[in-house]
Amino acid sequence: MGQPHHHHQPLHGITVLDFSTLLPGPMATLLLAEAGAEVIKIERPGNGDEMRSYTPKFGKDSVNFALLNRAKKSIAIDLKSVSERARLEELVRSADIIVEQFRPGVMQRLGLDYETVSRINPKIIYCSITGYGQSGPKAQIAAHDLNYVADSGMLALSTGADGAPVLPAALVADIAGGAYPAVMNILMALQARAQSGLGCHLDIAMADNLFTLMYWGLGSGFSAGQWPKRGKELVTGGSARYQVYRTSDNRYLAAAPLEDKFWTNFTEIIGIPQEELAADDQQAIARVASVIAQHSADYWLEKFKGREVCTGLVADLEDAVTDPHFIGRGLFTQTLDDGRGGSIPALPVPICSVFRHIQAAGAPELGESNAALIGEL
Template identity: 35%
Template sequence: MSLPLQGIRVLDLSRLLPGAYASQMLADYGADVIKVEEPRTGDYARTMPPTDQNGINLYFQAINRNKRSMTLNLKTESGRALFLRLVERADVVLESFRPGVMARLGLAYERLRAVRPELIYCAISGYGQDGPYSERAGHDLNYAGYAGLLHHLRDQEGRPMMPPTQFGDLVGGSYLAVIGILTALLGRQQTGEGRMVDVAMTEGLLSLLPLQIAAYLHTGKEPLPGRTSLTGDLPCYHIYETKDGQFLTLGALEPKFWHAFCTRIGHLELLPFHSPVGPDEREQALTILRNVFKTKTRDEWMAELGDLDSCVGPVYTLAEALNDPQMQARGVLFREAENAPPQLSTFPRLSDVPQTMRSKPPALGEHTSAILQEYGFQVEAIEQFRKEGVI
């Protein structure tokens, strides 16, 4: 079966999460992703804990399927020359070094573009390729703080919370990289020219706050954390605890959903509290709803309200989410073989594109010889590169 990105070759120089998850998405849709790694050490994620019985990191296995791996020492002149040979037949180069690293290696975008004008060059970094912070070290949590996201992510005591996932790496890095790469590839069909894609994870996190930013830009006042219409101000759009200590989500933003909900629970006096109200009325409505929801367990409420058009849902654990009938019906997990561990599918779904693991996450340098032979190198030359520490 022909996959949508079949024929697209990606040279992935990235390490750890953002680049690896991005290139796996491209690989799942058919791209030939070559993971170019440093000899002997490879991607740091390979051996970081937690590991399986073979010493391979569990997270590495989750984000590196359907790729090939070759080793290449870019710190050597021969290694850089080999990389330029690879670029001659590549469509995309993906890297996640600090800005300036590739230039110091003599492999900046301008150099690669001279070799292949059609090349899409995607660089993922914390703060972008320029600006005063461009070479500053950072991780996901730092980017979330700089972007203002943590200011709006607060616990019940009003303190900034640790994010439940790596928003900067995954959304600001992986997803924006895929969007940028695919957009540039589409543009290349019109112009025949490649582009550089500059992905700054901090900017990606800013893109998650369009409503708060719009309010600030138009009023000069930043919304209070947890007090906008969609972050906790409205009683009709809130999280409520149930009798058994579990939680439900209520998202009855439209009047028809709110009316259906209030009617079913027998509290029509709440109907006027659908729209933004004063603080006293808000607390009154919240108190009523908190007391109502604590009269039954989460599952009892779902049995009563689950099929009602009122936008009520459970707060699941991961185990519950993955075993929910909707998730099961949609096949969010798949197995490469009957006894193999399940894998998370790639989203979005494309018609006639099955979720498959065409190849397991590669061993370090597993495909080095095969790839170099594809470029015309003989076995003797490849062995010489190996002796010299080039591969």
């Protein structure tokens, strides 16, 4: 099935006003833009979104900004100025979606809160992304991804060799707790509006949404009082069947032979009778680790080749992007131009190819759409 024409994109004709900065909101509106929505980024004059200033650079702005804000438009406007803010009224009146991630109360002080906006546009879907939500004792606390992961109990689950929590490699709260739930709820709100004709206010709390990712720990704790112990559970380092093992050449194997059929194959290949691994989890981990450490990664990959063992090499990111599987899947076929003759692959997003742009548009210059959308200031 070929790529669609632009008017076949599911969000074609939907207008989004994006007041967000940095990661959660811009990631959410990137997904909406990729599915065909017109996203208008509202930025402060002078510097715009703080992420523009990050390094490394890609053209005039940072590569982070370019990846997250492709295919959007930009308006530079001082939201603290009543006269300048008034120029947004027609856009607010005609928009379908507003995305903002200020602390609770900020948009109200600007006269752009849901209650005010919905009076002039009852169809507006208003998505607020915050760390702790619109209410509750922590609603006004300043925090970042690491704080939300720590507060939710997630950070304590995985530990290093010294028993201390390990920093997550991904900004899981911003993306899995913020951007993705925002998009899911916006799409549901669009469907609800198609039936009722009315919009709504979406309260997306990144810390709240992390608990969903720990369903297994909640289940054990609530039902049996068996709350997860730090680094001791099946998927957090407490089992030989779900573990990272160092090889003799200081590379690593990710071994996940959880089911008995995979575990049988795995133990047979490494030459350890299963009964010798049944008594104690820590002893089993140490025994397997000692065997894996005797040979190189290539040796083990060759031994495991063609066998169902759910085990493979821990790839560096640089190697992963050249993996023939991901290349064959077309993850990096879209490109971004920096306006100066350079280009890089666009950020792969979880939007199926039948809905995406054929070619990724670049990120906007600060305020480039002022004249077209709200007139010169």
